Amino acid sequence: MFIVSYGVDQVYNYFKKHTIGGEVGVKNGNNARIMFDRINPQKLHLIDPWGVYDDDVYLKHVPQNEMEIAYKNVLAWANKPERAGRVELTRDYSFNAAKNFPDGYFDWVYIDGYHDYENIYRDLKEFAPKIKDGGFLCGDDYWYMGINMNKMKIRRNMTPEQYQHAIGMIEGINDFCRDFDHELLFITMDDSPKFFLARNGDKAHSRVIAERVIMDCPFVIEVDNPRKFRQDLFVPSGAASPMEGRAYIKIID
Template sequence: MYLFHSTREMLIEFLPKNGHLAEIGTAEGDFADHILKTAQPSHLHLIDPWEHQAVDQYKTDSNNVTQEEANRRYESVCNRFKDETDKGVVTIHRNYSTEAVKYFGDQQFDWIYVDGMHTEQAVAEDLRCFAPKVKPGGFICGHDYTNHAAAQRMKFGVIEAVNTFVRETSFEFIALTLEPFPTYVLSAEPNSALCQEFLTYATHGLDIALAIDGFEDKNFSQTMAEFSDGKRKLISKLS
């Protein structure tokens, strides 16, 4: 597994182009827009209920917006991707991931991006439901593998869910971006030509790469250091 000193925007430049893709959790469509421009998918499914959820564990998540705001976001995503939906490149699913998954065939996606509800249970469910929908050798990527104070306030359980998923399935940790809200990349065929190609291009194209064995069994934590000159810096720690 490689820690990449990069952003998710840079990382997806190295994932397969022209693929069949899905983003779970779209919100205002900012990252979906980036995926469209960078990965040039043959088809991109955007899945989000755009619904306020009165769930205890999800109360403090800044993306659990009021129903009025959720409706506004949905309308704005429909407008934003109107050309692509008209052309049949984008399909918008206003639905929960565990419902929407029923509309997809097995081994359909080249890669998916998991960024829906961030509690441990919700991420675990998304990984479990969508893994069979990914082609053999395809990638599962996802956002917010972090536990800094802001993530704890929002009750994120992404680290726990992803680590358990990697321990219990054939998927392995391939890469993680080092940034305030890191993106992870998993593959069930880490030695495939496709995965090796991804790693070669990413390692070549990014500044610093650090290889780590057995990452899912280590403790990864992020904290915000505050300096006397007022500067703040995110510190990532592995122990």
């Protein structure tokens, strides 16, 4: 697995144009807009419940009116004449929405929904059969989420068990790759690293993207074993609280 010094907005420039893509977890559509502009997809499916659910650790802390506004903004953007039916919104959870797409439909799907072990694993598993030969899965936050959870003040409302699952993004992605014959090709150097996968033995387009990005970006690191990744916190001297620190990746022996 490689760590490349590009951010994902630069990596989008390397995607094949006029492809069929999807995003799971859309919220305000910030990433959707960048993907649309850079990739110029034939079709972009945006999947999000845009709702508040009391049994949902993440969504229950987002006010419903905020989600309603986000949904309306994304819908208005999608319906602009220049997008002319090329952006379709599905207001539902990923695992329900996935069932309605035929197998082998997507060229790529970007996953950025519910961030915990079970959900990232399930989203990747549900969408993997929906990817055509040569297509690929990618997504946000190949990362330990504990620091974000603290900053978002979500942690104090979580049981220790929920918290453990919530910081399991890296394990969820690694375990999906192991169980469903995928390979983690590279991650980006965004403040929350994006991941790019390929089916083992498949000439996935992500391999072409990976090779070109590795050749072009200024700085590349290869990691033999992503299971040796840990998130740690760098706290500057004189900090009043560890929360003034910043998260970084530590590669352990």
